[in-house]
Amino acid sequence: IRECVLPRRGPCGSNKVVTVDGMRVKLQIWDTAGQERFRSVTHAYYRDAQALLLLYDITNKASFDNIRAWLTEIHECAQRDVVIMLLGNKADVSNERVISSEDGETLAREYGVPFMETSAKTGMNVELAFLAIAKELKYRAGRQANEPSFQLRDYVESQKKRPSCCSFL
C-alpha cells in the first residue's frame, strides 16, 4: 500500500476507501502480480510502501516457507516503520490445509506482526485486514502527545474471525 509515484510498471491505481472512526482513508493497493513466485519484485515496488500485506496460501507449504525470506528482505529494504500483516489465505478450503493456524501464529509472533487467516472467496477477515491497516496509518498520521497508542496486534486479535475448524464433523 503506497502512494502511486512510480512509473506504472505494475498494477497501480486499485484504490480502497475505508472509514475509520468517521474519517475516510484512501488506500492505494499494489499487487505484485505473480512476480513474488520468482522473487523478482523490485525493491522500488515496496521500498516506499507504508504497509505490506504478506499472504501465503494455507494449502501450499512453499508459499508459507517463502514468507520468512520476505520478512528478512523487507527488514532490509522497506521503510523501517512499515506496517506488516501476515495473512494465511484460502481459509475456506480447510480440507486441503497443510499449514495450521498455529504455524501462522508462531511465525507472526516470531516477527512481531499481526496475523489472521483470510478467505478471498468468502470474504472472511478481508475487510478487517484493510481496516486494521487504515486504523494504524490514521493513528500514526494524527498522533497527539499523551494519546494512548493504537495496538494493531491487539485490535486484530480481538476482531478476527477464526475459520471453523471442523468441517468434517
Ligand SMILES: Nc1nc2c(ncn2[C@@H]2O[C@H](COP(=O)(O)OP(=O)(O)OP(=O)(O)O)[C@@H](O)[C@H]2O)c(=O)[nH]1
Ligand atoms: N478457495 C479459495 N480460492 C482462492 C482464494 N483466493 C484465491 N483463490 C484462488 O486461487 C487462485 C490464485 O488466485 P490469485 O488471486 O490469482 O493468486 P495470486 O497469488 O495473486 O496469483 P498471481 O496473480 O499470479 O500473483 C485462483 O484460482 C483463485 O480463485 C481463497 O481465499 N479461497
